[in-house]
Amino acid sequence: MIRSFLTVSSGTLASRLLGFARDSIIAALLGAGAVADAFLVAFQMVNVVRRLLTEGALNAALIPAWLRLRETEGAA
Secondary structure, X not given: OHHHHHHHHXXXXXXXXXXXXXXXXXXXXXXXXXXXXXXXXXXXXHHHHHHHHHOOHHXXXXXXXXXXXXXXXXXX
């Protein structure tokens, strides 16, 4: 249990540090302005789609439906 906790915690910490590094690099390269704003809006749109499909309620609704469909077609 402790090993699993440490694995997840380490992954979360690494993710946060890499996200901070990514944001720092973007800020250093693009600065503050319209180009940076356009980049960040485009980046956020991709993240919203990813969250909807992999982490959100859509995933919670589609997976059980897909499994039922797979079981039904497998039995036929």
